[in-house]
Amino acid sequence: MQVIMYAGGEFLTGDDIADALLEYSRALGEEDQAQLVQIPVREPDGSQTTARFLIGPASQIVAKAVPSVDELVDKEVVARLRRLTRGLSYPEASAVDEQEPRWALSRDHDDVA
Template identity: 65%
Template sequence: MQTIIYGGDAYLTGDDIADALLAYGRALGEEVRAELVEIPVREPDGAVVTAKFLIGPASQIVAKEMPDGGPELEDPELVDRLRTLTRGVESPTGAQVEMRDDTTYDLG
C-alpha cells in the first residue's frame, strides 16, 4: 500500500494504483495538460471510498510506502485505463493498420 500526499492530505491506496496515478500525472505535466482522476482510497476506519484528484503540470503529488496499510487495494481496470491514458499522452498514435497477412501492426 502507498499513501498519496496531495494538497496537504494523505490518501491510502494500492501500489499499482499509486504508481499509475503518478505516471499519468507526470505525462500530463510534460504536455501542460490537466485531468480529473478518480481512484479508490481507504479511510482510517477501513472504508473504501473514491477520491478525485486534479493532476497535471501544477500537481505536487508524493507517494510513500505504507507497510501496514491493510489489505492491498486493487483495481486492475483502473490501472489499465491509467496506463493506456499515459501511453496516449506520451505517444499519441493513429489507427492500427491491417496488413494483407491478417497481422495488425500498431503504428504508434
C-alpha cells in the same frame, strides 16, 4: 500500500494505483495538460471510497510506501490510467481514407478535361 500526499491531504491506496497515478501525472505535466482522475482509497476505518484528484503540470504529488495487510487493488483503474498515459506518450496516428490519395483531400475538385 502507499500514502499519496496531495493538497495537504493523505490518501491511502494500492501500490499499482499510486504508481499509475504518478506516471499519468508526469505525462500530463509533460504535455502541459490537466485532468480530473478518480481512484479508490482506503479510509482510516478500513472502508473503501474514491478520491478525485486534479493532476497536471502544477501537481505536487508525493507517494510514500506504508505497511499494510490489505492491499487495495483495482485493475481497471490501473489499466485505464496506464492507457491514458500511453496515449499521451505515444499518440496514435489517425487513419486516412485509402480510397483517395492524401493530396486529393485538400485540392479543388473542379473537373479538368
